[in-house]
Amino acid sequence: MKIDRNAPVGVFDSGVGGLTVAREIMRNLPSEKIVYFGDTARVPYGSKSKETIIRYSRQIIRFLQGQQVKAIVVACNTASAFALEEIRNELDIPILGVIEPGARVAAQETKNKRVGVIGTVGTVGTGIHEDYLRRLDQEITVIGKACPLFVPLVEEGWLHDPVTIEVASRYLRELQEKEIDTLILGCTHYPLLRSVIRQVMGDDVRLVNPAYETALELGRLLKEENLLSAGKEQEEFPYRFYVSDLAEKFKDFANSILPYDVEMTQKIDIERF
C-alpha cells in the first residue's frame, strides 16, 4: 500500500487529555496536519477493563482510517498500555503510543536507577512502564502509583489548590520514601498539575512529560518511513477535531490550551464504527 505523505496524522484519546500531545505535535512538527478524536461520551478509560479499551480503540481506529490518516498516535496512556500491542499488527500504517517515548527518556535521565510512574489504575496496573524500562536497563527499579483523583481535580480546575497539594502529598509520599530521581507523568492530564507535583517532589526529581517525547518520536518515525508532510498551507482546516459528545465544551477547552484557533469540532457516533 502506498501511503500519502501529505495525509493527516490521526491522534486519539479518551477525552481532552490527548490535546497536550497534539499541542506538542503542532509545536514540533508544524507541517503536519492532524485529525484528533476525543472519546468524550465514554471517558474516562483509566478505570475500565483491557477488553473494553481494546474494543473502543478499534472503533476509533476504524474512524481515523476513514479519515485517510497516514499514521496514528495513541495519545492516551491507558489505551497505549492496554491496546497498542493488540492493534499494531492489524494496521498497515505506523502507530505509536505515549508509553515507550516516556520510558526511553526516563531511562536516559535517571542517575540512581530509581524511576517513579504515576497514572490511572489501568495504566499502572499493567506494569508496562516497568517492562519497557527493564528492557532498556535491567538495573532500573520502577515504582508505580495510581492517582485516581488527579484527573477529576484537573477537570474541576483546582490546579494550584491546597486540596490538590494535600492529595498529591498523600499519593506521592511512597515515591519520595523510595527515593526516585525521575518521575514519569503517565497520564495526559498530569502535565497540567506539574507545578503541584514539582512542589511536592522538590527540584531534584526530574519530571518526564511523555507528550513532548512522543511528538519527537513521531517526527523520527515519519522521517524514517519517508512520510514527512510537504506542508499544510493549502488546507482550510489543517487541524480537525472530532468527539463522541459535547463538541462545544471540547472546543472551549481546546481553545484554552492550544496555540491555534480551534474552529472545526464535530460530534460523531463512535459506537457505529
Add this chain to the structure above:
Amino acid sequence: MKIDRNAPVGVFDSGVGGLTVAREIMRNLPSEKIVYFGDTARVPYGSKSKETIIRYSRQIIRFLQGQQVKAIVVACNTASAFALEEIRNELDIPILGVIEPGARVAAQETKNKRVGVIGTVGTVGTGIHEDYLRRLDQEITVIGKACPLFVPLVEEGWLHDPVTIEVASRYLRELQEKEIDTLILGCTHYPLLRSVIRQVMGDDVRLVNPAYETALELGRLLKEENLLSAGKEQEEFPYRFYVSDLAEKFKDFANSILPYDVEMTQKIDIERF
C-alpha cells in the same frame, strides 16, 4: 398488553451507585425480583450530554425489556433528569426515576422553604428538582450545587477522610450561607458520604436520601397497577446483575453493600442494543 406481575423489576444506573436503590427495594419489597444493569463501560453519566444519556438509556431499556421486566426504576439521578420524560411515553410498562420521590419528601419536610440539592453537573444543570419542588409548593426556594469530586472520592474509598471533609466544606458553604433546612442527596453515591455531609451541615439540616423514597414509591405504583409480585421463592437467582464492563469488580462492590450474596453477575455488550 398483559404484564406478568411475577416478572422482575428492572433497575439501572451508570454503574454501582444505583445499588443503593436496589438495596432499598430488597429491604422494602422483599417479594420482588430484580434485574439490575450498571453501565460500567461508559460510567460516569454526570458530565455527559442529555442527548448521549438518552441514547444510553434507550439501549439499556431495550436490554431490560428483553429480560421481560414488569417495571423500570431509573436508579441514576442524571438519567432520571435527562431521559425519563423522553422515554416514558415510549414504554408500555411503568417507569419511575429517583428525582420525583426525593423532591416530594423534601417539600414535605422543609419548614423554612429553603431546600438544597447536590448532584452531578448534569443533574444540577437541568434544574429539574426545582421544577418538581416548585410544582408542589411555589414558595420553596431551591439552591443547587454540583459536587463533581464526591463520586471520585467515594470510589477512592475516602469516605471519612480530612480531604473529603475539606472538599465538602467548600462545596456546601454556599448552601449553609443560604440557610437551607433540607438537603436532597441527588446522586446515588452521596448516601455513602452521609456522615461527612452531616458533619459539615450540622444536625439541624434534614438529609433526604431518594433511594429509600424511590423504593416506597415503587411499592405504591406496583400496588396501584396490580403488579405486586406473589413471591420469589422458586427462583434460583431472584436478583440478577448485568454490567457493560468489569463484572468481577462489580460483584465485589455489590457484595460489600447488599444484604444478600450476589452470585449472578454477567457482562453484556450494551452497544449492541
